[in-house]
Amino acid sequence: xxxxxxxxxxxxxxxxxxxxxxxxxxxxxxxxxxxxxxxxxxxxxxxxxxxxxxxxxxxxxxxxxxxxxxxxxxxxxxxxxxxxxxxxxxxxxxxxxxxxxxxxxxxxxxxxxxxxxxxxxxxxxxxxxxxxxxxxxxxxxxxxxxxxxxxxxxxxxxxxxxxxxxxxxxxxxxxxxxxxxxxxxxxxxxxxxxxxxxxxxxxxxxxxxxxxxxxxxxxxxxxxxxxxxxxxxxxxxxxxxxxxxxxxxxxxxxxxxxxxxxxxxxxxxxxxxxxxxxxxxxxxxxxxxxxxxxxxxxxxxxxxxxxxxxxxxxxxxxxxxxxxxxxxxxxxxxxxxxxxxxxxxxxxxxxxxxx
Ligand code: PEP
Ligand code: MN
Numbered sequence: 001x002x003x004x005x006x007x008x009x010x011x012x013x014x015x016x017x018x019x020x021x022x023x024x025x026x027x028x029x030x031x032x033x034x035x036x037x038x039x040x041x042x043x044x045x046x047x048x049x050x051x052x053x054x055x056x057x058x059x060x061x062x063x064x065x066x067x068x069x070x071x072x073x074x075x076x077x078x079x080x081x082x083x084x085x086x087x088x089x090x091x092x093x094x095x096x097x098x099x100x101x102x103x104x105x106x107x108x109x110x111x112x113x114x115x116x117x118x119x120x121x122x123x124x125x126x127x128x129x130x131x132x133x134x135x136x137x138x139x140x141x142x143x144x145x146x147x148x149x150x151x152x153x154x155x156x157x158x159x160x161x162x163x164x165x166x167x168x169x170x171x172x173x174x175x176x177x178x179x180x181x182x183x184x185x186x187x188x189x190x191x192x193x194x195x196x197x198x199x200x201x202x203x204x205x206x207x208x209x210x211x212x213x214x215x216x217x218x219x220x221x222x223x224x225x226x227x228x229x230x231x232x233x234x235x236x237x238x239x240x241x242x243x244x245x246x247x248x249x250x251x252x253x254x255x256x257x258x259x260x261x262x263x264x265x266x267x268x269x270x271x272x273x274x275x276x277x278x279x280x281x282x283x284x285x286x287x288x289x290x291x292x293x294x295x296x297x298x299x300x301x302x303x304x305x306x307x308x309x310x311x312x313x314x315x316x317x318x319x320x321x322x323x324x325x326x327x328x329x330x331x332x333x334x335x336x337x338x339x340x341x342x343x344x345x346x347x348x349x350x351x352x353x354x355x
Contacts (some may be wrong), residue, residue, distance in 0.1 A: 001041070039069055173193045194216040
């Protein structure tokens with residue numbers, strides 16, 4: 001990492017960038033109000049810090065130990081604010097909470113359009129719908145995308161059209177590299193599901209599609225791992241990363257009352273480390289529709305930038321994740337109270353001393 005002097009000129013900054021490129025490395029420039037920080041992307045063993053530190057305008061050139069340098073709040077131009085990720089008219093990480101809603105899986109055109117209309121009315125901003133579903137059993141419904149190329153194309157075009165009709169950007173999961181390019185043609189935000197959090201090749205491929213990435217924490221991953229692996233997206237030059245806490249594995253023997261354990265302490269902890277927005281998925285985290293409301297409120301109170309919620313007009317009949325689906329009426333109730341909590345949480349955040 002290279003920290004430039006306060007008064008460093010544009011020419012001096014360019015000269016440092018040129019030198020980094022000459023070494024076969026990439027520069028990640030973060031321009032703050034008063035100082036410029038240049039991150040170096042590439043094999044850190046070959047970085048000649050000594051040589052870089054004597055270039056004009058350079059204040060300091062040194063190795064940063066943290067594995068998530070590029071998304072770290074400390075080494076960026078972001079101090080008290082987050083990176084705002086803009087998709088269509090929606091701002092994620094800004095001064096309003098953002099709600100992603102829609103079915104777990106797209107079942108038909110009619111199902112998707114009806115849910116899209118309902119969630120829009122309830123106040124949702126972004127439309128979700130799974131086409132390639134990660135499932136625990138090879139014998140259950142894998143999403144329309146798994147039925148063939150034509151079915152995948154059809155479902156993708158429904159999602160695209162429903163999003164345009166109801167004026168919501170769209171999101172769906174990319175489960176494997178071979179579907180990535182096709183999905184990116186139709187969808188605004190690319191989701192990497194919990195099970196694929198560690199797939200470096202998939203992360204790189206999705207990052208290079210140059211669309212915002214909704215990146216879900218694996219249910220066995222530490223916060224540090226989530227941040228470290230996010231860096232695989234950032235090194236591709238894509239910092240439009242929305243992190244999502246969606247619950248970790250529950251502990252103990254016997255009956256589990258929740259599908260996962262929502263780790264809400266992770267939300268402010270992540271926010272301390274990175275400027276990327278953090279959202280929460282209370283649906284997969286709890287696995288129970290009666291817990292979606294209280295978990296949503298708690299997530300927003302903990303400082304989440306928004307929520308991702310599964311909605312169906314006939315929850316019990318959902319093809320996938322029926323136990324956690326809620327109606328659009330319930331979503332509206334959640335949005336109303338969460339908007340209120342968000343404004344209180346934002347006020348308090350300003351007063352709370354950082355770590
Ligand atoms: C989903 O959001 O559709 C999903 C499968 O979630 P997760 O990857 O968190 O299990
Ligand atoms: Mn689901």
